[in-house]
Amino acid sequence: MxxxxxxxxxxxxxxxxxxxxxxxxxxxxxxxxxxxxxxxxxxxxxxxxxxxxxxxxxxxxxxxxxxxxxxxxxxVEDSRWMIGLDLSHNQFRGAIVNLRGAMRDVITIPMDGHDGEDALKLLYQIVDQLVNKVNHPLLGIGVGAPGLVNTQEGIIINAVNLDWKNLPLTQLLQDRYHIPVSVLNDSQAAAIGEKTFGAGYSGEESMVLINVRHGIGAGIVINGTLYQGDGGCAGEIGHIVVVQEGGELCRCGNHGCLETVASAQALIRKARKGVKDFPDSILPHDPALIDLKEIEKAFAANDPFVRDIVLDTSKYIGMVISDIVSVLNIQKIILVGDMTCFGEPWLNAIHESMLTHSLQKPLLNTKVEIGKTGENSIILGATAMLVNNYSLLFSH
Ligand SMILES: [Zn+2]
CATH class of the missing domain: 1.10.10.10 (Winged helix-like DNA-binding domain superfamily/Winged helix DNA-binding domain)
Structure with a gap:
């Protein structure tokens, strides 16, 4: 040989x-x-x-x-440590994570409207602080970033909220810290996080994770491996057009995208706009005071206006999921993100919508559930990409 x-x-x-x-x-x-x-x-x-x-x-x-x-x-779960970062909220969150996904230290820095070069400095600040706390061999840095990401080359193609365009994040972090770096889109990270550290998943199965928050994205795992797509941007389902006529303008420039009717932002917008027509609603009557927390409270109290607009989002998500299942015949759909605060009723409405929008046969065995790694899914997934590369374990 x-x-x-x-x-x-x-x-x-x-x-x-x-x-x-x-x-x-x-x-x-x-x-x-x-x-x-x-x-x-x-x-x-x-x-x-x-x-x-x-x-x-x-x-x-x-x-x-x-x-x-x-x-x-x-x-020996603490024999190697990793640094994981979640850049997808209005605060940057970083953590030291061990080989079993246990977090050993967490740092959060609010964005306070910082973007561009300033946002990058905040990111360095978090990593610097975490690196100083590391006293075990460090495998590398994993990042879950919002927006369009070329995961193969680690380039943020476009992250509107951070004002990052064509930012070579993997290269920048490798040059600064001299350790392996993995950069994923936040939904892809959440998918691999659920698969690796969420309870009850076997190694080889397929699943689609749908991340429904400010925006909407998906992470696709096929036979146990994250499917990133030829250009590394698989799962951009937020911009599938679901309202054909008279849809609202989306931040991508098209009209009627899934994000314009089913994201947390779309829901808040709808609540603010509609509340004046429902004087009996328990939502604050000043639209400026309406946020997701207030909507969640009103939903739990069975406010009819709020129930209608929340469950209306399920209809569109169910439509898109039924299309995904029709193409891939994947039987496990995991939902994560802020909108999962509406729990079972929201989930059941999604399931119902799926069944009315497509051939029933491929959907009959499809399970839709809420993810188990919660708010840590992105950090855990970003580091899971490093753990899954076993050769890195031996470079120390
Ligand atoms: Zn769009």
Missing amino acids: EKATRQHTKDHNRALVLKTIFANNQISRAEIARITKLTRTTVSNIVADIIAEGLVHEAGIGTSYGGKNPILLSL
């Missing part, structure tokens, strides 16, 4: 063993051999290397099914 091929096989086997250890709390060498179909000798040799790296330790004794009781191996 040529040297390059041998090294490739070695890396591949090591990744298989690591993947199996990551997927289990505690596991014996024999069980790893059974799952990976590698020989026991190969597994033992690889495990010895991984233990020497400090990534895995012998954590206990398992039950014997004949013969000696097996030694159980477990991931």
Whole structure:
């Protein structure tokens, strides 16, 4: 065998063993051999290397099914740390995250209207502070950024709120910190975060995550891998046109995009505009005082006007999801973002709309649920891209 091929096989086997250890709390060498179909000798040799790296330790004794009781191996979850950043809200949030997605330190800096070069300085400020707190080997920096992102090259093509255009963020951060950097669109990050750290997902399954907040985006995971698209911009569903005639102008320049009728911003706009016609509504009568919190309160109190406008957003989201399911036949749809505050009724209305807008057959087994990683999904997903690249674990 040529040297390059041998090294490739070695890396591949090591990744298989690591993947199996990551997927289990505690596991014996024999069980790893059974799952990976590698020989026991190969597994033992690889495990010895991984233990020497400090990534895995012998954590206990398992039950014997004949013969000696097996030694159980477990991931040393703090053996490597990562820095994760969520730039998609009106504050920048950064955290130190370990290999199991536990956050060891969180820093939040409000944006206060900063954009362009100033926003970049704020980002450096957070990373500088976090780097100073790191006292374990640092794998790299993962960023979840809003707007249109070329994830392959780590370039923010256009993030309107931050006033970033064609910003080579991966390059800038690598030049400054000299460690690996991964930049994803926020919805793609949330998808891979849910897949890696959300409860109850098996490794190879497919899912679509829909992030419904100020804007709307999707992250698509196919057979366990994030699908980024040829240009790295897969999942830009917020600009699918859903109102054909007389739709509102969208920030992208088109009319009637999904974002103009189903995002948190669209809902707030509708509530502010409509409240004067519903004097009995418990919303504040001064439109300027209406925000998502007030709408959430009124929704919980069964305010008829608010229920109507909230559930109207579900109709459009359901339409778009049914199109996605018709194309991909993916059976797991996860919803995250501010709008999930409307919970089950909003979710059920989405499901109903899906069933009325498309062939029922592909939809019958489709499950729609709210994500489990909550407000941390973007930070966790941004770092998950680093964890999933097992070769990085060995550069220390
Ligand atoms: Zn648009």
